[in-house]
Amino acid sequence: MTLFWKGNRLMALEFTEAEIQRYSRHILLPEVGGTGQAALRAASVLIIGAGGLGSPVALYLAAAGVGRIGLVDDDVVELSNLQRQIVHVTDAVGARKVDSARARLEALNPEVTIETWPMRLTADVVDDLVQRYDLVCDGCDNFATRYLVNAACVRARKPLVSAAVQRFEGQLSTFRPWEGGPCYHCLYPETDGVADGLSCGEAGVFGAVTGVMGTLQATEALKELLGLGTSLAGRLLMWDALATRFTTIALQRDPTCPVCSAEQDVSA
Known part of the structure; x- marks a missing residue:
């Protein structure tokens, strides 16, 4: 025992x-x-997106024995996904991504409970969903959902491990603003026009880049669950695959952030 x-x-x-x-x-x-x-067996993680980032995150968390994993995605598997979304296989083309991923994860580790949420997150459901889990890994592909998830994690005081990729580059950070650091909205205020960025379908993405960033994201999630090492909270890790260069920069909290500002007393 x-x-x-x-x-x-x-x-x-x-x-x-x-x-x-x-x-x-x-x-x-x-x-x-x-x-x-x-x-880890007693822990739970919610993964937003069962795509290029969510695939390695889900595979490594399931392999590590995280007891309960939730998958949120409203999409179906397409042939173009398979260049990077390694949790899916050719025979799953046309199937819901959450169902395809669940089958693969249960085959990898039947000891883990996989919960599927075939939906697009909205303000009506995000708080209830985030409250059900100990930690959230965000691997979605649009800023609207990232803002929604970040705000829910701030309200619930649940750690958020967020990654993003485009073309040959990736970035990763952990957000726990109730401890005095920034939230995702501090890093990317909605007024900055960040939503104008191109999607993978428009700009392209080097498949292995999502694998590296998703694996790093899974590592940070496991560290958070176990309290190991130095957290990425308050720092942003950036990777340029073409230059083979990792860069880490310090992040500052925005005192006027509408999501986690001191006026809202999230650190109380």
Whole structure:
């Protein structure tokens, strides 16, 4: 039996022999061990988008043994997706992405519970959905949804790990503004015209770039769930694949941000 803390509750989990074998390389890590693996099994993550970023995020979180994973996507699998959306296979073309992804994830790790939400997020449902999970990974492809998810995470005080890609570049950050750092809206105010950026379908994207950024996103999510290492909260990681260059810059909170400003007392 393994004891661990989830929030302010002391919980206990017993591992089966199959689980001990499956997660043995995690358990061997002193920073994870049986306690950390038990915490992952008790954790839940909501993934926004089952596409280029959501695919590696979902695969690695399921492989790592995160106990409950929610998938949000209202799209169906198209042949053009398969160049980068590696959770899907050719036979799934025409199927709902959340159903295709669930089948693949359950085949990878039947110990994990996969919840599917075949919908486009709206203001009517986003708060209820975010409240159901411990952490949110945003891999969507439009700014309207990113703003919606960010605001819901701020209200619920749920960590948001957000990634984005375009062409040969990617970026990644974690947002926990109730601890004094910025939120996504601080980084990209809606008045900046960022919504004018081209989509992958218009500008193109190098498939492996989504794999790298999605894998980094999964790593940061696991670190957040386990409390490991140094969080990306308050920093933005940028990757230029053509130059093989990673750059990290410090982010500042916008004191006038309409989502997380000090006037709204989110750090109380």
